[in-house]
Each structure stands twice: as C-alpha cells, then as structure tokens.
Amino acid sequence: MKRKFSLAPAIFVTFLMIPVYWLLIMSFKxxxxxxxxxxxxxxxxxxxxxxxxxxxxxxxxxxxxxxIYALLNVIISVTVAVPAAYAFSRYRFVGDRMLLFGxxxxxxxxxxILLVPFVEIFSRLNMIDTYAAVALAHCxxxxxxxxxxxxxxxxxxxxxxxxxARVDGxxxxxxxxxxxxxxxxxxxAVTAFFCFMFSWIxxxxxxxxxxxxxxxxxxxxxxxxxxxxxxxxxxxxASVLGMIPGVILIVFMKNHLARGFSMGRVI
Amino acid sequence: xxxxxxxxxxxxxxxxxLLVMTLTGVTPMAIVAYYSVHDTFAGxxxxxxxxxxxxxxxxxxxxxxxxxxxxxxxxxxxxxxxxLGIFIAxxxxxxxxxxxxYIVLMAIPLLTPYIVVGYLWKVLSLPDIGxxxxxxxxxxxxxxxxxxxxxxxxxxxxDAWHWTSLIVLLCYAGLRAIPDDYYRAARIDGASGWAxxxxxxxxxxxxxxxxxxxxxxxxxxxxxxxxxxxxxxxPGVSTTFLSHELVQTATIQFDLGEGGAMSVIYFLIVLTVSxxxxxxIVPKERGAA
Amino acid sequence: MGLSWMAWTWPTAAxxxxxxxxxxxxxxxEYRSPGGNPRRGVFGLDTTRGDRLFISxxxxxxxxxxxxxxxxxxxxxxxxxxxxxxxxxxxxx
Numbered sequence: 052m053k054r055k056f057s058l059a060p061a062i063f064v065t066f067l068m069i070p071v072y073w074l075l076i077m078s079f080k081x082x083x084x085x086x087x088x089x090x091x092x093x094x095x096x097x098x099x100x101x102x103x104x105x106x107x108x109x110x111x112x113x114x115x116x117x118x119i120y121a122l123l124n125v126i127i128s129v130t131v132a133v134p135a136a137y138a139f140s141r142y143r144f145v146g147d148r149m150l151l152f153g154x155x156x157x158x159x160x161x162x163x164i165l166l167v168p169f170v171e172i173f174s175r176l177n178m179i180d181t182y183a184a185v186a187l188a189h190c191x192x193x194x195x196x197x198x199x200x201x202x203x204x205x206x207x208x209x210x211x212x213x214x215x216a217r218v219d220g221x222x223x224x225x226x227x228x229x230x231x232x233x234x235x236x237x238x239x240a241v242t243a244f245f246c247f248m249f250s251w252i253x254x255x256x257x258x259x260x261x262x263x264x265x266x267x268x269x270x271x272x273x274x275x276x277x278x279x280x281x282x283x284x285x286x287x288x289a290s291v292l293g294m295i296p297g298v299i300l301i302v303f304m305k306n307h308l309a310r311g312f313s314m315g316r317v318i
Numbered sequence: 319x320x321x322x323x324x325x326x327x328x329x330x331x332x333x334x335x336l337l338v339m340t341l342t343g344v345t346p347m348a349i350v351a352y353y354s355v356h357d358t359f360a361g362x363x364x365x366x367x368x369x370x371x372x373x374x375x376x377x378x379x380x381x382x383x384x385x386x387x388x389x390x391x392x393x394x395x396x397x398x399x400x401x402l403g404i405f406i407a408x409x410x411x412x413x414x415x416x417x418x419x420y421i422v423l424m425a426i427p428l429l430t431p432y433i434v435v436g437y438l439w440k441v442l443s444l445p446d447i448g449x450x451x452x453x454x455x456x457x458x459x460x461x462x463x464x465x466x467x468x469x470x471x472x473x474x475x476x477d478a479w480h481w482t483s484l485i486v487l488l489c490y491a492g493l494r495a496i497p498d499d500y501y502r503a504a505r506i507d508g509a510s511g512w513a514x515x516x517x518x519x520x521x522x523x524x525x526x527x528x529x530x531x532x533x534x535x536x537x538x539x540x541x542x543x544x545x546x547x548x549x550x551x552x553p554g555v556s557t558t559f560l561s562h563e564l565v566q567t568a569t570i571q572f573d574l575g576e577g578g579a580m581s582v583i584y585f586l587i588v589l590t591v592s593x594x595x596x597x598x599i600v601p602k603e604r605g606a607a
Numbered sequence: 608m609g610l611s612w613m614a615w616t617w618p619t620a621a622x623x624x625x626x627x628x629x630x631x632x633x634x635x636x637e638y639r640s641p642g643g644n645p646r647r648g649v650f651g652l653d654t655t656r657g658d659r660l661f662i663s664x665x666x667x668x669x670x671x672x673x674x675x676x677x678x679x680x681x682x683x684x685x686x687x688x689x690x691x692x693x694x695x696x697x698x699x700x
Contacts (some may be wrong), residue, residue, distance in 0.1 A: 057409035063402075063486075064423050067479060071426060073449050074438055089452050127338065135335035142328035149657065150332070151600065156592045157343045159532070161540030163561035164581045164588075167353075167568045168346035191342045194335055252431040254543045255565075269433035273547075276437060283441060290434040297429030301422050308425050309491030312484055313529045316599065317491045352619065366618050369675055369682065376676035586668050593661070 071294075077287035085283050100288035113268030114292065116182070120257065120267070121250035123186035124193055128246045129239060131190075132197030137231075139198065140205040141213065151202075154195035158314070162256045165191065170259055180262040188256045193246040196314060200245065203315030204238025205231070237307075244300050245311040251296055268293055347585065353578030371579035381580060383555060384563035388539050391470075391559060395477050395538040400531065402478070403485025404523070408515070410490050421490070424483035436547025439476040443468075443548070450475075466556035469549045473557060476544060481537070485530045492526035493519060525599065532595040536588065560584060633660060654700055663696040 077085055079096040104110040138144070139151055169188050170179070178184040208231065216226040232239070250257075258270040266274075272289050275282060301308065309317045354371055356364040375381050411417045427435070442450040443463060450472065454461035461468055496518065504514050542561035545551075551558035551566075558566075564584065568577025637656065645653040654662070667689035674685030 056411070059409040060406050060411075060420050063406050063482075064420055067427055067483065068423060069449070070438055070442060070479060073442065077441070086447060088447065089449065131334035131338050134331040138328040138331035142324050142331075144325045144328035146657075147328070148600070149661075152593065152596045154335075154339070155596055156589055157339060159536040159588050159592045160343070161536075161542070161561055161584065161588075163540065163542050163564050164584050165343075165346040165350065166565060167574065167577060168349035169342075170569075171349060172341075172346060187338070187342055190338050194338055194342075198335060248429050252429060254431065254433045259569075269431055272433055272437065276547075286437060287441070290431075290437060293431045293434050294426070294429075298426060300429060301425040305418060305422055305425075308421065309487050312428065312533075313488050313491075313526065316529050317488055317526050355618065368618075369671075369680055372672065373675050373679055376672060377679075583672065586665065586672070590665055590669075593665070597658075 074287050074290055077284060078291045080284055082282060082284045100284050101292075103285065104288055104292065110268075110271060110289065113266060113271040113289075116261075116265040117251055117257070117267040117269075120182045120185040120189070120265075121247045123182055124189045124250045125243045125246045127186060127190055128193040128197045129243055132194055132201055132242065133232075133235075133239070136198050136201035136205050137227075139202045141210065154198055155314075158192050158195035158199070160191065162188075162191065162253065166255060166259055169256060173260055179260060180264055182265060184260045185257045185265075185267075186250070188260055189250045189253060191256075193249055196249065197242045197246055200242045200311065200315035201235065201238055203310070204235045204241075208234045241304060241307045241311050244304055248297060248300055350578045350581040350585075353574040354582045355575075355578075357575055367575070371575040372583075375576055375579040375583065380555070380558075381563060384558050384560050387556075387558065388541075388560040391473070391541070392535055392538040394474060395481075396531065396534060398474065398478055399482045399485055399534060400527070403482050403530070404489050404527075406482075406486045407489035407493060408519070410486070412494070421487065424486055427480050428483055428487075430480070432543035433547060435476065435480050436544035439472060439479075439544070440548045443472050463549065464553050466553050469553065469557050472548060473545055476548065477538060477541070480544065481534060484533065488526045488530045489523055492523045496522050528595055528599050532592070532599075535591060539587070629660070633657065659696050659700055662700060663693045666692050666696065 076091070076093050078100055079093045079098070081097060081099070084090070084094055139147065173179050173181075173184040173188070176184075212230065212234070213226070216230055221230070254267075254269045257267045258273070261267065261270065268289060272286055272293075275289075276286055304311065352364075355366065355368060357367045357370075358364050410420060430438075439450075442448050443461060445451055445462070448461070451461040463469055463472070500518050501514065504518060509517070540561050541559055542565070545557060545559060546562060549557045551562050560580075564577060564580045567573050567580060633656065645655045645658075647653055670689045670692060671682060671685045674682060674688070678684065
C-alpha cells in the first residue's frame with residue numbers, strides 16, 4: 052500500500068524521545084547545573100556520574116543482581132514452557148481451553164494481589180533475599196507469557212514433521228531435541244528475550260522479596276531517591292543504565308517485537 | 319472424547335509448568351482467599367469469620383474510591399491510547415529505513431523499568447527545573463503537583479508515553495498482514511479513505527486490537543510503581559489506585575483479612591475481563607488455525 | 608517450614624469438598640450424557656457445559672459481593688438469587 056509521507060509518526064516519536072533525551076543529558080550534568088534551571092545541552096558534559104555508579108559496588112551490584120535473577124527466571128520459564136506449549140499445540144485434551152485460559156489469567160494478575168502471600172511463602176521456605184525467590188515469583192507472569200508465545204511458534208511447525216520423524220525411526224526425545232527445538236530456535240530466542248525484559252523491568256516483587264544482599268537496581272534507586280536532597284544527576288545516570296538492556300533487545304528483536312508484546316498472537 | 323493416551327501424554331508435558339504455576343500462582347491465591355475469610359492475631363492463629371472482611375471492604379469509602387479511580391483511569395487511558403495508537407499506525411510508512419527507525423524508537427518506553435518511568439516523570443514535573451512544568455508555564459499553566467487535576471494529567475501523559483507504542487506496534491503488524499490486493503480492489507471501487515479503514519483495515523485489526531485492549535486495560539487497572547513514584551497516591555487520595563490501596567492495607571497496616579478480601583475481588587475482576595477477551599481471541603475449536 | 612500454621616477450618620474443607628464435587632459431578636454428567644458441541648444461547652455466545660459452569664460460578668461470586676455491599680449478612684437472599692442465576696445460565700445461555 053502506498054502512503055503519503057505523514058508527520059504524525061514523527062511528532063509522536065519526538066514526544067517519546069524528548070523525555071529520553073532529557074534523562075540522557077541530565078546524566079551528563081552536575082547537580083548544580085540541573086538545579087540551575089532548564090538547559091538542553093550540558094554546559095560541560097561530565098562522566099563523573101557514570102564513573103561513580105560503575106565503581107561503587109552499592110550501585111553496580113544492583114544491575115548484577117537484577118541480571119542474575121532475570122537470567123534465572125529465563126531458564127526456568129523457557130524450560131517449563133517449551134513442553135507445555137508443545138502439549139497445547141499438538142494435543143486436544145480434557146480441559147485444554149480452561150488451562151490455556153488459566154495461564155492467561157495469571158499473566159493478567161497484578162503482582163500487588165499476590166505480594167503478601169509471596170513474602171509469606173518464601174519466608175516459610177527460608178528463601179527471602181535469594182535470587183531463586185525473585186526468579187520464581189516472576190514466573191507468575193513469565194511462564195504464561197512463554198507458553199503463549201511458544202505455542203504460536205510450535206503451531207507454525209507442521210504437525211506432519213512429527214509423523215515423518217516417527218516413520219524415520221526417530222524416538223520422541225531425539226525428535227524433540229534434534230528436530231523440533233532447532234526449528235523453533237527463533238521462537239525460543241524471542242521468548243527468552245521477553246522473559247528477561249519483563250523480569251528486568253518489574254519492581255514491586257523484586258523489591259519486596261529482597262532485603263539487603265541482592266537488592267535490584269530499582270530498589271537502590273528508590274533508597275537514593277528517598278532522601279531529601281535527592282541526587283538527581285546520579286539517579287538519571289542509574290536510569291539510563293537501566294534502560295540499556297531494553298535498547299539492546301529492541302535492536303536485536305525489531306522484527307519480532309509485535310509477536311513478543313502480543314503474547315504470540317500477532318506475527 | 320479424546321483418546322486417554324493423548325490426555326496422559328499432554329499432561330506429562332504440562333506437569334513442569336503446572337508445578338511452577340502451583341507454587342507461584344495457585345498457592346498464593348489460595349492463601350489470599352484464606353486470609354479473606356479468617357481473622358488473625360499476629361498471623362498465628364486463624365479464626366473463621368465468614369464474609370465480615372468482604373462486608374467491610376465493600377462498604378469502605380477508601381476501597382470503593384480506589385476502585386472507581388482505577389476504572390476511571392483505565393477508561394481514560396483506553397480512550398486516549400487506542401485511537402491515538404491506531405491513528406499513528408495508519409500513518410506509519412509501510413517499509414524502509416524510516417519505518418524501522420520509528421519502531422526501534424517507539425519500543426524504548428515499553429522496555430523501560432517501571433521505576434525509571436516513574437522517576438523520569440517525577441523529575442519532568444518538578445517545580446522550576448522540570449521540563450513539563452516549564453512547558454506548561456510557557457502556556458500560562460501552573461503545573462503544581464498539589465493540584466489533583468495536574469497530577470492526573472501527569473499520570474495520563476506518563477502512561478501515554480509509556481504504552482501508546484504498544485498499540486502502534488501491534489496495529490502496524492496487523493496492517494502489514496493485509497495483502498495489497500485488498501487495497502487495489504478498493505481503489506478500483508473508488509472507496510474513500512474512511513471506507514477502506516472501516517471495511518478493510520478495521521476488520522483485519524480486530525484480533526490485534528482485542529489483545530491490545532486486554533493488555534492495556536489490565537495493566538492500567540493494576541498500575542502501581544510508576545504512579546506511586548510520581549504522586550504517592552496524592553494529593554490526598556486523588557491518585558490512590560486499587561494496587562496502592564491493596565499494598566497499603568496488606569503490607570503497611572498489615573490487615574491481612576481486608577487485604578485478602580480486596581485481592582479476591584480484584585482476582586474476580588481479572589478473571590471476568592480475561593475470560594471475555596479469551597472467548598473472543600481464541601476460537602472455540604483451537605484447531606491448527 | 609511447613610504450612611501447619613494455617614488452621615484448617617471446616618469452612619475451608621467444605622469449600623474444597625464443594626469444588627471437588629462440582630468438578631467430578633460435571634465429569635460424571637459429561638461421561639453419562641456428553642454435552643456435545645457448543646450451543647448458542649440468549650446472549651449470542653457459544654458455550655459448552657464447562658463454560659456455563661464457569662459463567663454461573665463467576666456470576667454468583669459477583670451476586671454475593673453485590674448482596675454484601677448493598678445489604679450485608681446474612682447471605683440467604685444472595686444465595687437465592689445465585690441459584691436462580693445458576694438455573695438461568697444452564698437452561699438459557
């Protein structure tokens with residue numbers, strides 16, 4: 052379809068980018084300059100804020116912690132979701148619709164609803180302040196997400212593949228690992244990226260389930276921002292660093308974004 | 319009836335996922351439901367008290383106010399973002415470098431940590447040094463965060479910044495799936511731009527829009543972190559939404575029963591909305607299609 | 608660890624018994640006389656027997672909540688409305 056050049060998307064993207072630009076320049080300013088008034092270009096750009104965050108373990112360990120439990124969550128989510136998605140894609144079984152709906156409902160549930168029982172369960176299990184607790188809690192929305200995305204990818208592999216492999220004498224485990232998994236490789240990558248990101252950006256649960264040792268970066272920012280004389284430049288720098296994984300993901304996944312965000316319903 | 323062997327196999331594959339969801343979904347929900355009908359002293363012994371908490375919550379102005387504010391917020395969010403998202407998607411270039419660039423830039427807010435979104439908009443609306451405050455000042459508006467209308471406007475603008483791209487991305491993907499022949503046929507028939515939208519594009523966007531509306535509705539109804547960072551529920555309780563009320567009750571006042579009752583009501587809302595959309599999105603015969 | 612702190616009260620047990628009974632009796636019903644394909648009811652929705660159970664349960668929950676909010680305890684009136692709703696859903700929807 053031919054379309055005339057339109058200004059609307061450009062204006063919209065500008066509206067989105069102004070706050071991002073604002074954040075970025077604040078990270079190169081000093082607090083003195085920020086409090087001095089509005090300016091669109093830093094007077095004397097400084098890397099001091101970045102240097103401070105990347106050299107102070109209190110700060111940079113926040114990113115390390117968030118990365119560890121996000122990766123752990125990706126491993127759990129993808130591992131349990133691949134076989135489940137296979138079942139939804141290939142079999143009709145008692146209660147299949149209801150189960151698929153159940154997973155969707157858990158994706159739609161607010162973490163706030165389950166905050167108290169999560170704290171309760173993980174403290175009974177002596178797992179508060181462990182990576183596993185946060186990683187498991189994030190499965191609440193990431194396992195359903197992974198199942199829905201992967202179901203779409205597996206359904207696009209023809210079912211005849213299963214039958215041909217069986218005729219050729221492939222046992223099921225060998226078929227699954229050698230033929231099916233490589234076929235849905237891109238799907239697994241999309242799923243893993245999105246699970247990582249949704250774990251990375253979540254705040255409420257990761258903050259509530261950690262105490263001191265493994266606080267994620269969001270919690271460290273809250274603590275730093277809570278004091279009266281908030282260090283705006285430093286918080287802006289921490290924010291910019293927190294956005295980097297998302298930007299990397301977007302560049303890698305730019306052709307699969309709709310699929311990931313729509314839970315695999317849009318190709 | 320399906321063969322029993324298939325059932326067994328399917329549930330074999332599902333077991334790991336079901337186990338994880340039992341731990342992270344079903345058990346917490348059961349605990350919340352349990353709290354909602356029991357009274358407790360310091361979380362030690364529990365006494366059955368029936369519907370008392372529900373009665374208390376359902377007649378509490380705090381809860382009903384938060385419920386109304388949350389639904390109001392979601393309604394405005396949908397009214398702004400859905401038409402805006404569709405409009406932008408229709409105006410996007412079909413392909414080329416510019417289209418890719420737009421998509422990459424648009425996706426950035428979607429994957430920004432919630433805490434950063436809140437923090438960014440808090441800074442933007444600070445007095446004297448905030449960009450939004452300054453821009454509003456140019457038009458003569460006093461952007462004071464003590465004014466609840468200003469705070470609502472800030473939150474709505476923040477949410478539009480954060481999530482409108484989701485609608486654009488999904489609709490854009492949906493639009494690109496329409497074959498060129500459709501448009502060619504429409505041109506031969508001399509269809510107007512509105513007719514093309516109403517009879518070709520909109521029907522094809524139905525599925526995409528259903529998903530977009532479901533996601534936007536549920537996520538805006540449960541907004542917590544960003545809004546809390548910006549306004550802390552205030553001024554007064556003017557931006558205290560459902561999640562804030564719930565977290566406040568359950569973790570700060572430590573009213574497990576009342577919090578539990580709220581959670582159950584919230585859960586019922588989630589179930590209802592999800593079910594309506596699920597019935598529309600997933601065809602009855604979940605066939606190969 | 609362990610969940611023994613959670614007093615196992617009779618109402619809790621009754622709730623689980625009710626859920627198990629509802630599911631197993633639906634299963635038995637389906638086995639004795641299969642409900643077959645989805646049918647189209649008064650709302651223009653295609654529903655199977657399981658869907659109708661779900662709709663009636665969810666609807667009853669909201670009926671009880673509305674009763675509690677508007678009137679309060681006891682719940683007998685709400686129960687009566689819920690039963691009527693149940694019959695309506697299974698007959699007509």
